[in-house]
Amino acid sequence: MVTPLLSIMLVGILYGGMTFYNYVVLADAVASGARVLVTNRSAGSSNPNACQMAVTAVQTAAHYLNQSNLTITTNFAGSSTCDSLVQYDKGTVSATYPCSLTIPFTNLNLCPLTGQTACGSSSASCIGAQTQVSIE
Numbered sequence: 001m002v003t004p005l006l007s008i009m010l011v012g013i014l015y016g017g018m019t020f021y022n023y024v025v026l027a028d029a030v031a032s033g034a035r036v037l038v039t040n041r042s043a044g045s046s047n048p049n050a051c052q053m054a055v056t057a058v059q060t061a062a063h064y065l066n067q068s069n070l071t072i073t074t075n076f077a078g079s080s081t082c083d084s085l086v087q088y089d090k091g092t093v094s095a096t097y098p099c100s101l102t103i104p105f106t107n108l109n110l111c112p113l114t115g116q117t118a119c120g121s122s123s124a125s126c127i128g129a130q131t132q133v134s135i136e
Contacts, residue, residue: 029061051082094130
């Protein structure tokens with residue numbers, strides 16, 4: 001009688017651990033991409049490919065995650081674009097990744113964010129990470 005309950009708890013712990021691992025990998029990858037962006041667009045440096053280099057850095061750092069499900073964006077304050085960044089411009093590097101922590105035998109999903117369209121559908125759940133950057 002206790003075995004099914006313990007089995008469900010064990011599966012929940014395993015899925016929770018895998019989701020937390022995905023979040024940590026995603027957060028570290030976004031931080032790595034932000035460092036690459038700031039390094040390549042710092043004062044005196046003019047690299048028009050800095051945003052693409054940042055996206056590549058996120059993808060490389062998150063190589064354990066399924067790349068087709070990974071959504072990476074770079075946004076900048078005001079009218080700035082990656083090609084026109086100057087000193088003191090601010091922006092963000094962010095990424096989302098689908099999450100599924102459905103409790104067995106139920107339809108209850110324990111993922112932290114729901115209704116994020118960045119994960120491919122309006123009913124998908126995501127984990128996400130974001131890092132703010134400032135061009136010095």
